[in-house]
Amino acid sequence: MNFWQKLAGCILLLVVCLSLAAGWLAPAGYAYQDRENAGAPPSHQHWLGTDDLGRDRFARILYGTRISLLLAPAAALISTLLAAMIGGFAGYAGGIWQRAATAITDLFLSLPWLFLLIAVRALMPLNISPLESVTVTFSLLGLLGWTAAARVLCAAGASLRDSDFVCQARASGVRNSRLFWIHVLPNMAPVLLAQFWISIPVFILSEANLGILGLGVAEPLPSWGSLLRELEGMISIGDEPWKLAPLALLVVVVTCFQIVLSNQQEVAA
Amino acid sequence: MATLVWRIARHGVIMLTIVLLGGFLSATFMRLAPGFDVDEREMDPHLNAASIQAVREEHTQNRNIVRYYAQSLAKALHGDLGTSISLGQPVAALLKERLPLTLRLVALGLGMGWAAALALAMSAACVRLVSYDVASTLLSGLFLCIPAAVLALLSVLWNLPGALAIALIVFPRVYRYARNLLSKAYSLPHVTTARCKGLGELRILFWHVIPVAGPQLLALAGVSVSMAVSAAIPIEALCGLPGVGQLAWQAALSRDLPLLTSIGVLITLVTLLANSSTDVIGQAMGSQKA
Numbered sequence: 001m002n003f004w005q006k007l008a009g010c011i012l013l014l015v016v017c018l019s020l021a022a023g024w025l026a027p028a029g030y031a032y033q034d035r036e037n038a039g040a041p042p043s044h045q046h047w048l049g050t051d052d053l054g055r056d057r058f059a060r061i062l063y064g065t066r067i068s069l070l071l072a073p074a075a076a077l078i079s080t081l082l083a084a085m086i087g088g089f090a091g092y093a094g095g096i097w098q099r100a101a102t103a104i105t106d107l108f109l110s111l112p113w114l115f116l117l118i119a120v121r122a123l124m125p126l127n128i129s130p131l132e133s134v135t136v137t138f139s140l141l142g143l144l145g146w147t148a149a150a151r152v153l154c155a156a157g158a159s160l161r162d163s164d165f166v167c168q169a170r171a172s173g174v175r176n177s178r179l180f181w182i183h184v185l186p187n188m189a190p191v192l193l194a195q196f197w198i199s200i201p202v203f204i205l206s207e208a209n210l211g212i213l214g215l216g217v218a219e220p221l222p223s224w225g226s227l228l229r230e231l232e233g234m235i236s237i238g239d240e241p242w243k244l245a246p247l248a249l250l251v252v253v254v255t256c257f258q259i260v261l262s263n264q265q266e267v268a269a
Numbered sequence: 270m271a272t273l274v275w276r277i278a279r280h281g282v283i284m285l286t287i288v289l290l291g292g293f294l295s296a297t298f299m300r301l302a303p304g305f306d307v308d309e310r311e312m313d314p315h316l317n318a319a320s321i322q323a324v325r326e327e328h329t330q331n332r333n334i335v336r337y338y339a340q341s342l343a344k345a346l347h348g349d350l351g352t353s354i355s356l357g358q359p360v361a362a363l364l365k366e367r368l369p370l371t372l373r374l375v376a377l378g379l380g381m382g383w384a385a386a387l388a389l390a391m392s393a394a395c396v397r398l399v400s401y402d403v404a405s406t407l408l409s410g411l412f413l414c415i416p417a418a419v420l421a422l423l424s425v426l427w428n429l430p431g432a433l434a435i436a437l438i439v440f441p442r443v444y445r446y447a448r449n450l451l452s453k454a455y456s457l458p459h460v461t462t463a464r465c466k467g468l469g470e471l472r473i474l475f476w477h478v479i480p481v482a483g484p485q486l487l488a489l490a491g492v493s494v495s496m497a498v499s500a501a502i503p504i505e506a507l508c509g510l511p512g513v514g515q516l517a518w519q520a521a522l523s524r525d526l527p528l529l530t531s532i533g534v535l536i537t538l539v540t541l542l543a544n545s546s547t548d549v550i551g552q553a554m555g556s557q558k559a
Binding site for chain 1: 287288289290291294295298301312410411413414415416417418419423426437495496498499500502503507517518521522524529533536537540544
């Protein structure tokens with residue numbers, strides 16, 4: 001890790017700690033409506049002002065960060081596990097399994113990611129509770145985001161299948177299941193880990209896109225996507241620059257992820 | 270020549286299969302969606318029992334997704350893509366009306382994005398100044414971290430064309446790969462030799478670097494079409510541009526099965542056509558070189 005990666009890691013850690021301390025830093029919570037101060041500019045009481053319903057923007061950003069930063073890794077975990085099961089196994093098994101997995105991933109990859117995500121999310125019920133909307137949004141990200149990773153893992157599985165140590169283990173009479181779990185899977189760990197990490201910023205951005213289009217996390221629960229929806233009603237940035245705070249934080253966090261993960265992207269490729 | 274024809278034919282068959290499966294996938298997602306069978310017309314007090322029964326029967330025909338898809342394909346072969354449930358217009362007419370705008374938007378966005386990315390990547394590779402490289406990487410990294418929908422909102426706010434938002438989405442991704450490819454090509458021994466022999470930077474770039482990085486850049490061009498088409502959906506939806514992206518958005522929200530299936534097939538076709546064309550051109554270039 002170089003200096004910039006360490007710095008980016010520290011910033012990420014700070015953001016995560018701040019979001020976890022949201023209850024202490026913003027005791028009023030994300031849903032409390034101060035109707036007398038609706039749409040107020042920043043003040044001592046509300047550091048980043050309030051939204052149209054009088055909710056404290058700083059509190060909403062902290063809670064929204066918590067949701068986005070905790071659930072994006074969960075979605076990344078689902079997609080990586082799916083990719084490992086489908087791509088890794090198919091690559092290792094070879095033959096018809098590999099051809100079938102390649103055909104399925106090709107099919108999913110031929111539909112642009114955002115189109116697929118928007119189409120499937122829009123088909124899910126939209127009038128659901130906030131907690132259900134969080135579950136649906138991030139589960140969909142995980143369930144639909146495995147294809148690119150599966151292709152990489154399929155290639156990794158295929159190269160391991162033909163490697164010398166696997167041939168030797170097979171010749172020594174090691175059973176297929178043992179071979180997969182004990183010898184092949186641990187060797188896929190670096191690729192799996194890299195795929196997991198690089199999926200996180202992708203899912204954060206995808207959730208933001210869905211949120212702006214009104215298909216993300218439902219109100220009153222905040223997420224970066226739903227917070228960015230406020231930009232829709234803006235007339236001029238110069239008049240209310242504090243409304244850009246969620247965007248600034250999103251850019252900082254995703255940039256930090258990109259810097260920290262620059263080595264992982266090479267492993268994943 | 271025969272090999273090239275065989276490759277094109279094979280690509281064509283694979284493409285057709287994936288397009289058909291893409292359409293089937295879109296139709297299946299629609300069919301499995303909650304509330305698919307619900308029709309607002311059933312609550313219309315002006316309709317009598319026979320009319321409501323007719324509406325229900327209309328949905329019953331769509332319940333078997335395989336039969337529905339097979340019937341739709343048979344009709345599509347005769348140019349009938351069905352009628353949009355939400356807009357009440359023929360799907361073919363809707364697509365014909367809206368496709369030119371999306372194609373123009375995507376083509377302009379791709380052109381601008383590629384021009385900016387290549388100009389920056391080439392200059393970064395030629396100049397070889399650390400500060401210039403860092404500055405260009407930071408600039409592209411900034412746009413990489415902004416969601417497509419935010420770029421669309423900002424373009425509305427600043428009254429900028431939608432194509433520019435697409436260009437800003439394509440630019441950082443293309444720049445990143447192009448810069449790496451050009452840097453790798455510049456570090457090859459024959460380029461160092463050419464430089465030692467005193468060849469000009471432009472001659473090195475066009476004679477010795479671009480031919481090496483060309484096939485991979487061509488593959489990237491195919492992938493960037495998918496990126497641009499994907500980005501066109503939120504941009505058209507948020508900028509109020511009446512293209513296919515906006516239509517896809519409306520179709521998804523109103524669970525319009527015929528419209529969404531046709532758009533799914535169209536988008537899959539455009540993506541595959543772009544990827545296959547670049548594959549075939551790349552292979553043809555490779556076989557010519559060999």
